[in-house]
Amino acid sequence: MFRKLYYWTLSWARSRHAPTALGAVSFVESSVFPIPADVLFIPMCAAKPERAMSYAFLATVTSVLGGILGWAIGYYAFDYIAAPTLEFYGKLSAFEELRATVRADVWLILLLLVTSGLSHLPPMKVVTILSGVVGFNLWLFILSAIVARGARFYGLGWLLRRYGVSILAFIERRLMWIAGAVLLIATTAWFVLRSHA
Numbered sequence: 001m002f003r004k005l006y007y008w009t010l011s012w013a014r015s016r017h018a019p020t021a022l023g024a025v026s027f028v029e030s031s032v033f034p035i036p037a038d039v040l041f042i043p044m045c046a047a048k049p050e051r052a053m054s055y056a057f058l059a060t061v062t063s064v065l066g067g068i069l070g071w072a073i074g075y076y077a078f079d080y081i082a083a084p085t086l087e088f089y090g091k092l093s094a095f096e097e098l099r100a101t102v103r104a105d106v107w108l109i110l111l112l113l114v115t116s117g118l119s120h121l122p123p124m125k126v127v128t129i130l131s132g133v134v135g136f137n138l139w140l141f142i143l144s145a146i147v148a149r150g151a152r153f154y155g156l157g158w159l160l161r162r163y164g165v166s167i168l169a170f171i172e173r174r175l176m177w178i179a180g181a182v183l184l185i186a187t188t189a190w191f192v193l194r195s196h197a
Contacts, residue, residue, distance in 0.1 A: 019058060022055060022058060022059055023059070023061075026058070026059045029066060030067040030070050030145075031066050031069045031070035041153065041156065042156065046164065052157035053161070056153040056158075059149075060146070060153045063149045063153070066128075067142075068128075068138075070125055071128050071129070071132035073129055074128065076132070082129045095126060095130065098126070099133060102130060109136050113144040113145065114144060116148070124149075128145075
């Protein structure tokens with residue numbers, strides 16, 4: 001099912017409606033949709049590198065708005081919307097474990113927002129819903145989402161505009177190292193912030 005959904009999403013990259021599809025996928029990815037916006041964003045930037053920054057702006061704005069929806073679902077409608085959705089994807093038990101670990105630790109939630117926004121670890125939709133469930137400050141949530149998602153989309157957009165599709169092979173070969181470095185930096189920042197809290 002996910003493979004079909006992946007290819008269906010990818011097919012929109014070649015459509016004249018690609019920007020609309022990118023905005024829609026970026027929006028729903030942050031709360032319920034299992035396919036990341038990168039599936040559209042990367043081929044769109046590779047095909048039209050001169051528009052990479054405008055695509056990054058679109059993806060960032062709609063992703064943040066989708067994140068706000070995810071926060072609202074977690075805060076207002078967890079039992080009615082989020083729990084059945086997570087159960088459908090087989091992620092409810094993992095979510096509950098994460099929820100028990102996080103509780104109301106502001107710095108840990110902030111760390112998760114940054115790592116999920118930058119590298120999808122854990123998936124963005126899980127963290128946005130979790131933020132709402134634990135009542136994480138909405139304004140701080142929005143600010144962290146803007147920074148993390150903006151850094152991801154603008155960073156990818158800049159690389160694709162500057163180096164073209166050849167950079168994709170470099171990124172794919174070193175993705176685990178890049179994600180690990182992001183996680184290490186974010187974890188270090190978390191410990192520093194906690195020690196000064």
